[in-house]
Amino acid sequence: MPRQRRLDLPGVPQHVIQRGNNRQPCFLRVQDYRCYLSQLGEAALAQGCRVHAYVLMTNHVHLLMTPEVTGAVARTMQALGRRYVSYFNATYRRSGTLWEGRYKSCLIDSERYLLTCYRYIELSPVRAAMVEAPSDYAWSSYRANAEGVTDRLVHPHDEYAQLGATVDERCAAYRALFLEAIGEDRMSEIRAYVQQQRALGSSRFQDAIEAELRRVATIRPRGWPPGKARATGIGRE
Incomplete structure (x- = not known):
């Protein structure tokens, strides 16, 4: 069975x-996290991706990136995968694969879902009960986005930049977003769209993606016939 092609458009953020x-x-010691972030920064710069948010968990990673050209995210992940696996295997004297197959990704509607995706990513250590607050976790973009800590990997998206006229204003507004929990329905929606590699957003956003790529942008419950999700509005707003 052929691999499902990912939805991919220049200038449209992707949750990876x-x-x-x-x-x-995938990370056993501090230097592993540092190595991954360094290699991510180099690969993203070389391939034309802007990283807006990230978190490195013990056995998986979340990234929010915007590609400048088609294929930039895939090339970034391929380059990063090769380099980091080589480092990890050499460091721990192992061989074979490190990652679970291909990465998953979905397109993100900047106007409706982008800042929610920022929060979803940076709250991962809190949901996993690893820390009490996102600021307590060292391997995420939270402190850059919420506290203004310098992180050369992080490039603010335009939606983030509109939170305020100054760094302090943007950080304060961003921290305020975390005072409200992300609802279970919204979190389930984010997970489903990444798993099925579709386009998370409003119906207008999804229609635009489908018109541009001529591909299905909405999620479909397992076992449903083609077109059923669109006809009933499942996964849309």
Whole structure:
């Protein structure tokens, strides 16, 4: 069965998830996290991707990136995968795969979902009960986005930049977003769209993606016939 092609458009953010093979750890020591972030920054710069948010969990990563050209995210992940796996295998004297197959990704509607996706990513360590607050976790973009800490990897998206006229204003407005929890329905929606690699957003956004790429942009429940999700409005707003 042929691989499903990912939805991919220049200038449209993508939420990327990559998991360790069999949920095994991908980071064992501090230098592993540092190496991954360094290599991510180099690959993203070389391939033309802007990283807006990230979190490195023990056995998986979340990234929010905008490609400048078609294929930039895929090339970034391929280059990063090759380099980091080589580093990890050499460091721990192992061989074989590190990642669980291909990464998953979905397009994100900037106007409706982007800042929610920022929060979803940076709250991952809190949901996993690893820390009490996102600021307590060292391997995410939260402190750059919420506290103004310098992080050369992070490039603010325009939606983030519109939160305020100054760094302090943007950080304060961003922190205020975290005072409200992300609803379970919204989190389930984010997970479903990444898993099925569709386009998370309003019906207008999804229609535009489908018109541009001539591909299905909405999620479909398992076992449903083609067109059923669109006809009933499942996964749309």
